[in-house]
Amino acid sequence: DFIKAYDRLYIGKETKPKQTPFTLSEGSNRINNMAIFTLLSKSPANSSEFSKLCYNELAFPLILRRRENGDRVTFKFGTKKLKDLLIDLKIPLSLRDGLWVLVDQNNQVLWIPHIYLNETLGDKNTLYLHVSEV
Secondary structure, three states: OEEEEEOOOEEEEOOOOOOOOOEEEOEEEEEOOEEEEEEEEOOOHHHHHHHEEEEEOOOOOEEEOOOOOOEEEEEOEEEEEEEHHHHHHOHHHHHHHOOEEEOOOOEEEEEOOOOOOOOOOOEEEEEEEEEEOO
């Protein structure tokens, strides 16, 4: 297949990752030999590797999934479709479909590794988030 990604054209095979959502528990969560997702409520020793999510209230348990049509991200100035944010950041379609999206039970987007962190949730509580591909 010819694949166009902004200023590049290459030959490859497009594969879409499986869309199974995963309910997370505190600690390390292994996700189908694809990634290890770590969710901590206390500051880890090596906190520089973790994203810090501050919040007042969340609808637990949290769910890790791939992006879905209609996902919206929230900023202090308002909301934006996730699709539009990814286009603005010039993330190729082939990478967009493989992004991990952390949501709560209300389907509120909380975190997308290396791309987005919801900073509109308050500051009473803290979660530390990290994902590493296997």
